[in-house]
Amino acid sequence: MTAFERIERISRMAQRFRKAASLPDIRDNFAGYYSFPRASCTWSSFAFGLLLLELEPERDWHLVNGRKGSAIDGHDWLEDGRLAVDITADQFVGEQFYVGLAPSPCARQWPSKRRIELSDAAELQVKALAAIRAFM
Template identity: 35%
Template sequence: MEEIEKIVRQFRDAIDVAKDADKFRGLYPFYKFPDDCCEHSCDLLGQYLLEHGIKTTQVNGAYKHNRARRHVWLITEDRIVIDITADQFIGELVSKDEVEAVHVGREGTIHKMFCCDRVFQNNTIFNDVDRYNGFGGCPDVRQKRLIDLYKIIYQEI
């Protein structure tokens, strides 16, 4: 688990560096990272982890007090929970002491709050030209955005 945490922290640090350098300007939703970035972050981090031999699945859960509100995080085949956007809830649902920018381990406070109607889904494949979903075999809008974001983040690693 220590190796996974090292890789995940490296990725989150790269996102923070890129954000501080204003490299996400105009790139929805990352210009306001970590707010509203959980699903995109899971796709991006899932790809990075896969490149390091770690397969993950996304967990999409509804908030127990308002099921219209959702949060997404990753889980490994060994049931290790990985979340790099839980800190978006500091001051709203949790205190700074209850959550951290990088979570690797068992379910934390946030994950227990988003416990309803959980859906497990595969990460979006955005970097395989044989799996592009857009017109004429090109990346669709979401894939293109993920490709652009991944390039920016990867440059900071």
């Protein structure tokens, strides 16, 4: 499969995920999606990353946590070494959600980056994924 075909396949799945994550049933029952896509990058990146691992178990999908300045000034997205998925990039003015070559266009705003394994997802984040999946 070419990189373009992967990007197209992941983009279609991301659109379904975003539509489901925006539903009142999700926003009202899972705090991490209350104002999706704003302030939802961690929850959304973990959930969508787990979907990506199911779709592409041979890939090294992981969460990238970008920071600058204070501990609360940050953003999360996904990378596998070649591609990036920033499922909530559109929370920032002038951006759209992103599926393409790594890194995310938002990465330039957060110079300090650390890798977080998707296996670190909290139990409630996994429950939210199950609820989102039901609407996809």
